[in-house]
Amino acid sequence: MDSAIKIVVKWSGKEYEIDSLSSTDTVATLKETIRKRTGVLPERQKLLNLKHKGKIPENDVHLSALNIKPGFKIMMMGSLEEEIEAVSLPPEDLPDVVNDFDIPEEEEVDVCNREVYLSKITKRISDYKIVERNPPREGKKLLVLDIDYTLFDHRSPAETGFELMRPFLHEFLTEAYKEYDIVIWSATSMKWIEEKMKLLGVASNTAYKITFYMDYLAMITVHTSKYGTVNVKPLGVIWGKYPEFYSPKNTIMFDDIRRNFLMNPSNGLRIRPFRQAHMNRQTDRELLKLSKYLKMIAELEDFSTLEHRNWERYLSDNNQDGDS
Numbered sequence: 001m002d003s004a005i006k007i008v009v010k011w012s013g014k015e016y017e018i019d020s021l022s023s024t025d026t027v028a029t030l031k032e033t034i035r036k037r038t039g040v041l042p043e044r045q046k047l048l049n050l051k052h053k054g055k056i057p058e059n060d061v062h063l064s065a066l067n068i069k070p071g072f073k074i075m076m077m078g079s080l081e082e083e084i085e086a087v088s089l090p091p092e093d094l095p096d097v098v099n100d101f102d103i104p105e106e107e108e109v110d111v112c113n114r115e116v117y118l119s120k121i122t123k124r125i126s127d128y129k130i131v132e133r134n135p136p137r138e139g140k141k142l143l144v145l146d147i148d149y150t151l152f153d154h155r156s157p158a159e160t161g162f163e164l165m166r167p168f169l170h171e172f173l174t175e176a177y178k179e180y181d182i183v184i185w186s187a188t189s190m191k192w193i194e195e196k197m198k199l200l201g202v203a204s205n206t207a208y209k210i211t212f213y214m215d216y217l218a219m220i221t222v223h224t225s226k227y228g229t230v231n232v233k234p235l236g237v238i239w240g241k242y243p244e245f246y247s248p249k250n251t252i253m254f255d256d257i258r259r260n261f262l263m264n265p266s267n268g269l270r271i272r273p274f275r276q277a278h279m280n281r282q283t284d285r286e287l288l289k290l291s292k293y294l295k296m297i298a299e300l301e302d303f304s305t306l307e308h309r310n311w312e313r314y315l316s317d318n319n320q321d322g323d324s
């Protein structure tokens with residue numbers, strides 16, 4: 001029987017209604033229709049929650065086989081070719097070397113003292129709702145993690161989220177959880193964060209627990225002379241909400257983009273971005289090494305004397321001490 005199928009594709013914060021398809025159409029036709037609406041090429045489309053017998057459906061599968069309910073919302077990840085080609089997306093896509101010097105130190109200090117930003121943070125502290133997944137634990141330090149390119153390569157095409165996961169993610173989180181409460185903070189919407197954490201098996205892992213997720217709504221915009229207005233993740237929002245647990249003394253944040261910790265530069269560690277998962281999966285050991293660093297510094301009362309940008313040196317210096 002040939003019946004009409006109505007679905008909604010959610011991509012990049014927007015919803016696209018599609019009602020031109022019928023049950024005899026195939027997944028390939030669906031992808032082509034999505035391309036017409038969004039511009040994302042079929043091979044770039046990751047339709048996260050579209051499943052056929054528990055797996056990603058092949059292109060020749062008929063839509064009738066997918067048991068799609070009317071109005072079903074498909075979550076899509078995928079980038080436009082222009083976006084992928086473009087190197088004109090500063091500072092997110094600046095090459096590594098430039099990124100490392102993206103914000104001069106003077107500017108960091110200057111920015112984090114400005115009244116107007118502090119008042120924005122105060123507003124987030126009172127308005128932003130944190131939904132705790134697990135309660136904060138007495139005496140633990142705080143680790144705040146970015147998702148995209150930190151834990152997950154969100155741009156390479158893949159069949160499953162697992163293929164795009166940074167190697168040793170679960171081992172890393174398991175180790176970190178012993179001394180740190182873990183917070184995930186991503187510049188996207190809560191729905192996506194939840195979806196990604198499910199996809200990676202982080203939400204369901206029993207060896208560690210995530211304290212809470214934070215999304216783009218907890219971020220603030222600041223003005224820098226070099227990059228104009230940018231969005232940043234001010235840790236002050238967390239410190240203001242949990243003064244009895246977390247402070248600049250016991251918080252560390254990993255992000256592949258330094259500007260995200262513009263408001264709290266001494267608490268940020270810029271992690272090397274994990275990209276091109278298929279090429280780099282075999283060799284990327286970043287999380288293993290960082291796991292050692294976290295363990296080492298967890299013994300300190302106060303993180304404020306640390307220079308996280310020298311974390312590798314700290315690691316090798318202290319390792320040598322231990323060995324000799």
Ligand SMILES: [Mg+2]
Pocket residue numbers: 146147148149150255256257
């Ligand atoms: Mg990132």
